[in-house]
Amino acid sequence: MKSNYGAPKTELNELGRIQDRISFLYLEHARVNRQDSAVTVTDQRGTVFIPSAMVSVLLLGPGVDVTHRAMELIGETGMAVVWVGEHGVRQYAHGRALGHSSRFLEQQAKLVSNRRTRVAVARKMYQMRFPKEDVSKLTMQQLRGKEGARVRRVYLEQSKKTNVPWDRREYKVDSFDSSTPINKALTAAHQALYGLSCSVIVALGASPGLGFVHTGHDMSFVYDFADLYKAKYSIPVAFEMTAKHGNNDIVDWTRRGMRDVFANGKLVVQMVRDLKSLLDIDDDIPAETMHLWDDRQGLQKFGVQYHEFDDEDDEN
Template sequence: MRLYASGIGETRSAARLQQQARLWANPESRLRVVRQMYTMRFPQGLPEGLTLAQIRGHEGARVRDAYARYSQAHGVKWEQRQYKQNDWNRATPINKALSAGNACVYGLAHAAILATGYSPALGFIHTGKMLSFVYDVADLYKIEVVLPIAFREAATPGDDLERRVRTGLRDHMTGLRLLERMAADLHHLLGGDQNDPEPTAPGDLWDPEGDVQGGINHA
């Protein structure tokens, strides 16, 4: 339910990370990825020609409607999303449930990103933090994955709300095969090879005309 640290093999290929960096550094390709990430959240797709601000508006309406729908279905009063890390005990039960659930999805997204060879820092929608891409990826699934469990448990009397949310999400994410789905979606979004590339040792040498073989004497 959490990801605290990871190790990376010294001989592992950096091809996927380089592909992510190329897409991230070019404004046109970055915008394409951003649009694709938003479109993935709408089963019916989005209208053509929307500006990025208009797309964010559609996303805000989608999230608002989802909260209202689950609130009505479970009889849990919903006002607004509030999360203050330094004032946790004053949060409403549903806000605690959502925060606990989101943390689990962040952990899974972080694991998926690292395991598939990408960087958690090079976010496309979010930016400026070492976990920006984690937030990007988690947002693709939060409504589908976290809301049904969080509202269900917030509506259920009893103690250990956060533990019940984590346990429920563990089973829910396993049933959805969410980690496998995240990996496939990452490769689809970033155009990475499904098979982990096998690097040469000690790697190639960069050249503006194209990489050349390393580990040999070019004299």
């Protein structure tokens, strides 16, 4: 049916393929509206037009107002939407996943439900932390010990580099203010990293709760995924901010530091590549797929009127 407002709804075969789209677009302090088949973004500098079918994920930061018509177009053209803090330091909510496909979720569930493949993915995660070593023969217990030693070494290296005293990692849920400045900073930095990790996971259609190393929590996979980047991003930022600001608004300074790290977008792009690699997903993902499941004949066409047949026909 033709819409009474703007251009007609875009057909699936007219949409840009995911690998041809811009990956993530972050907006803040702006009004998002629609004109024909374009999303318009207006702030104090003026208005820009964004071809909605050419953007994969829209990250809506603080101060963004979105009209109903804009969300209608965004939904029609397969753009995922995630509501975040500044540059992804928080993940508040998300709309429909990118691609309208269950491929990531099904693959993740398949891998995590089998002991052999679950261990294989976990080893792949640890291999990313030890690129020059072969961890394929190590048990999960050995991998945890090896990772623990690596993280302790990173803490000590950053302490020496920044002259911030370091004893041990200490996180008090019920008494955050009693922690040392560096432990406060580490908590804030890690939480910001969790926010960005969750944004990428849900935008691609995977589940935050189906973890391979962590388990039993609705954010288990977020913790798995974020752990890949702590040594390079959140730990150095926490020590750097503590060295500069001590205990003076250290949480706010740390969040700003993580925001600046996220701002160039390179980490988001890396996360997308890494998530696809971990789950063995190639780049050629259809914009939208729907099939009917059959226990004998595999996937069958959706949208076809099937007719009743007897058991004899079924056997032939």
